[in-house]
Amino acid sequence: MSDPRAEFLAGERPDDVALFLADSYVEDDRLEQFGEPVEGGVLIVVDGESGRNAFKAATGTDAMAFAKSAMATESQIDDDLTDGVCPEEGDSDGGGDADESTDHGVQFVFAFAEEQNEDVGGLYAEGDVVHAYAKCDCGTAYSDRWTAEP
Numbered sequence: 001m002s003d004p005r006a007e008f009l010a011g012e013r014p015d016d017v018a019l020f021l022a023d024s025y026v027e028d029d030r031l032e033q034f035g036e037p038v039e040g041g042v043l044i045v046v047d048g049e050s051g052r053n054a055f056k057a058a059t060g061t062d063a064m065a066f067a068k069s070a071m072a073t074e075s076q077i078d079d080d081l082t083d084g085v086c087p088e089e090g091d092s093d094g095g096g097d098a099d100e101s102t103d104h105g106v107q108f109v110f111a112f113a114e115e116q117n118e119d120v121g122g123l124y125a126e127g128d129v130v131h132a133y134a135k136c137d138c139g140t141a142y143s144d145r146w147t148a149e150p
Contacts, residue, residue: 004045005036009079011113011128011148017051019044019058020081020109024137026058038082040105048112055110059135063110070133070141077132077144081109084144086136103137110134113148123147 007013022041034054035044044054055063077084086104111132117124128148135141 005043005081008045008111008113009081009130009148010150011115011130012150013045014113014115014128015048016045016112017048017055017063018081018109018111019046019051019055020106021058022105022107024105025107038080040082043081051110055108059108066110066135066141067131067133067143070135070143073140073142074144075134075142077109077111077134077142079130079146079149081111081132082106084109084132084134084136084142086138086140087142088136088138088140105137107135107137 004013005018008016008018020041020043034046035042044051046054052063073087075085075087084106089104109132111130114124114129114131116127123129123145126147129145130148131143131145133141133143
């Protein structure tokens with residue numbers, strides 16, 4: 001039996017995308033038939049075109065436009081793709097949201113894997129790279145990337 005999420009995170013599915021949709025963001029039990037129910041939501045791994053279409057249908061946003069906007073802000077996204085650390089969370093130095101009562105849960109995550117490319121160098125020379133983009137309940141979009149674990 002295959003494990004699409006494990007295969008995706010290992011860099012074995014470079015033509016696919018992964019989507020995490022939080023229960024608090026999308027309340028549609030039908031999503032579970034397309035993905036894996038996980039704590040707090042559902043994780044879907046599908047071919048790129050279908051995934052981008054599903055992302056747009058669920059969020060109302062073009063996946064690649066969202067990724068481009070999220071690239072401007074880097075912060076940690078959990079390697080299981082279901083959570084992250086909003087860069088605005090607990091920021092009381094005047095640079096961001098100092099309201100501790102603001103919910104900073106992840107609404108959704110969009111991710112894709114890029115195959116190793118030694119010519120590019122850096123992280124890409126080390127192995128396949130997972131690119132992940134998240135949107136927080138507070139509205140902040142942020143990104144992370146890491147080398148896939150085979």
